Amino acid sequence: MSSQDSQTDDYTVQQENELEALASIFGEDFHDLRSKDPWKVKRPPEVYLCLRPNGLNNGQECYVTVDLQVKCVPTYPDVPPELELKNAKGLSNEKLQNLQDELTKLAAVRCGEVMIYELADHVQGFLSKHNKPPSRSFHEEMLKNQRRQQEKQALEEQQRMDQQRQKEEEMEIMAVIQKREEEKREEKRKKEIAKQVFFLEIIQRGDRIFCSKKIFFALHTILVFYSTRRDTVNDDGLRPHELLHFHSNTLGELVVHKGKCLGESQRLGRSVYCGFEANSGEFSILYEWSLRWSKKMGKFFTSQEKGKIENCKKQIHAAENEFNSLLRLSHPNLVHYMALSSIEKEDCLTVHLLVEHVPGTSLNQSLGANSPVLLDKLCHYAAQLLSALDYLHTNSVVHKHLGASSVLVDSEGTVRLTDYSLSKRFSDICKEDIFEQAHVRFSEGVVMPTKTGKKGDVWNLGLMLLALSQGKEVMEYPVTVPASLPADFQDFLHKCVCLNDAERWTTQQLLDHSFLKPPLPKNLLQYQETSPEDLAEDFASTVIPQNHILNSPFSSGLQRQFSRYFNEFEELQLLGKGAFGAVIKVN
Structure with a gap:
């Protein structure tokens, strides 16, 4: 019991000391409500403070006041006192409630130490903040709001x-x-x-x-x-005109002027344009695949359509990765790729492939003329095409759709192979039902079985050479090689178009075929054994008539137009033919 009494005495001493300090600070504004008790019964403090704003100067009016009543419990200050605001003047109910909440929070924070003065000081600070004269009338308040509205409108x-x-x-x-x-x-x-x-x-x-x-x-x-x-x-x-920008790992940034449309390939689903590279001043060829969304698709794609579109984008990205490896290819009988780009637009996906410009014509024009190609030219074409195909196969590249339209003959008679690998990839993408140009024909009107892989390239080569030798497309299956052709050419074609893939020769085997290595003429062997100089004979005795030379298979109108040979030299005599072509005496 003695310990509880001593603790109670400590609370009482703290409370009384605080009251004395408050009385000295606030003077007449401090009231101890216990003095009004009729019976002098000892109880915890209960005080009443009349509070005004802090720091009022002489002559400054006070527009807000409030009375703070504090009722302490016996264990104060360990337990917060009861607080009540009375007789508020110049404060709205909302502001008075905000002040009450602030005092309650402050009392909870200061629990354990005397706090009445700090609470009173907080109230005085709040009053100082809101010590503003009230509106004299509703009319003045209305004018004030109007001025604010006008200022806002002016701003x-x-x-x-x-x-x-x-x-x-x-x-x-x-x-x-x-x-x-x-x-x-x-x-x-x-x-x-x-x-x-x-x-x-x-x-x-x-x-x-x-x-x-x-x-x-x-x-x-x-x-x-x-x-x-x-x-x-x-x-x-x-x-x-339209400018296209490309980025090439080997050529850097390319700016290409897109020229006139040279034609369209229904088989490959693309358009061909002439191009002019602004930085180097070189001509080029531009292949364009414009993959437009099908008209059956609505404005907003379904989840299935979105999946197909994403799959097509992945295929184009894979083609771009393959293109980087194709850039390293270099062969005199290949049309070299230069740059590749793809652009996604609102209504389509557009792919541009920039390739080397080769002045000349394609073998497809020979088929269109319905005139057979001479055997010497076929041998010349086959040797160079096999050289290019063998180079591709050695580098693990398959052409995939070799045909007459993908073989070019330049102004010097050199065969150049194009459309290898990538064109088949993009034409396959055209088959998707989400695109308009989904009807791609790879046979160009000829119903023939499709052969894939490296042996498939050899199959297509045989069909093309057979078609060129006949001046028309091969229309029958199984393929029949005409008996009217020379024996070595027949055997060469049989090695290309045999139905069994295992029996079909490779490009390396075909390069060693006797068709590509014709024997030397007998008269040339005679000249090698005994030269005309040793016999004191003139070449005039063995001169072939000029019209025969000009009409020979090693002379073409295309070569005459561009070659220095036909412009600066005069043909005198055909000595024979070897593995590298005709041997001619000129002046």
Whole structure:
């Protein structure tokens, strides 16, 4: 019992000491409510404080006041006291409730130490913050709100005018920039027209100006390129044409002017355009696959359609990875790839493949003419095609759809193979039902079985050579080799088009076939044993008539147009033929 009494005495001493301090601080504003008790019964403190704002100067009016009643429990300050705000003046009910909540929280935080003064000081600070004169009337309050609304509207109007002025300034700047760009385009157009006129004058005066034939034909090629771009010219001059940007690991950044459409391949689902690389000034060929969404698809794709689109994107990405390996290929009988890019638009996926420009014609034109190709030319074509195919197969690349349209013959008679590997990939993507151009025909009207892999390339080579020898497509299956063909050529074709893949020869075996290595003529062997010089004979005795030489299979109109041989040399005598072609005496 003595310990509890001593603890109670400690509480009492703390409480009484705090009351004395409060009485000295607040003076007449402090009231001890226990003094009004009729019976002098000892009980915990209960005080009443009349509070005003802090720091009022002389003459400063007080617009807010409040009385704070504090009722302590016997164990105060270990237990917070009861707090009540009374006789509030100049404070709304909302502000009074906020003050009450703040005092309750502060009392809970200060639990364990005397806190009445700190609570009173907090109330005085709150009053100082809200010591503002009230509105004199509702009319003044209304005018005050109107002024605020007018100020807000004026600020919004100022901001709107600033935005309008800024927009007008931007439009003026854009108009100036557009005008400068138009002036540059007009100047460029005039230069292009002047360049074309200059080239035309040079071509027209080609027989009278002092320039080499090489320069002459170069200028002619440039003029032909400009003439193929008539679809990009209007009445006022040249229109801006489409520019394509490529990034190549070997060639760097390429900027290509997309020229006239040279044709479309239904078999491969693509269009072919001529191109001009701006940085190097070289011509190129541009293959374009425009994969447009099917009209059956709605504006918003279903989950199944989205899955198919993503699958097509993965296939294009895989083709791009394969393209990086194809860039390393280099062979004189291959058309070299330069760059590849794919663009996704709102209504389609567009793939561009940039390849080397090869001036010449394709073997497909020979089939279109329905005229058989001479055997010597077929031997020449087969040897170079097998050399290119063997190089591809050695590097683990399969052509996949070898045909006459993918074989080019340049101006010097060299065979160049194109469309290897990638074209088949992109044409397969065209088959997806989410694209419009899904009807891709690989047989070009001929119903023949499809052979895949390296042996499939050999099969397609045999079909193409057989078609060229007959001047028409092969229309029957199983394939029948005509008995009218030479024996070695028949055997060569049988090794290519046999039905059993295991029995079909490889490119390496075909390169050693006797068809590609014809025996030397007897008269050439006679010349090798006894030369005309030793016999004191003139070559005139063995001269073949000039018309026979000019009409021989090693002479073509395409070669005559571009080769220096036919322009600068005179043919005298055909000595024979060897593994590398004809041996001719010239002057």
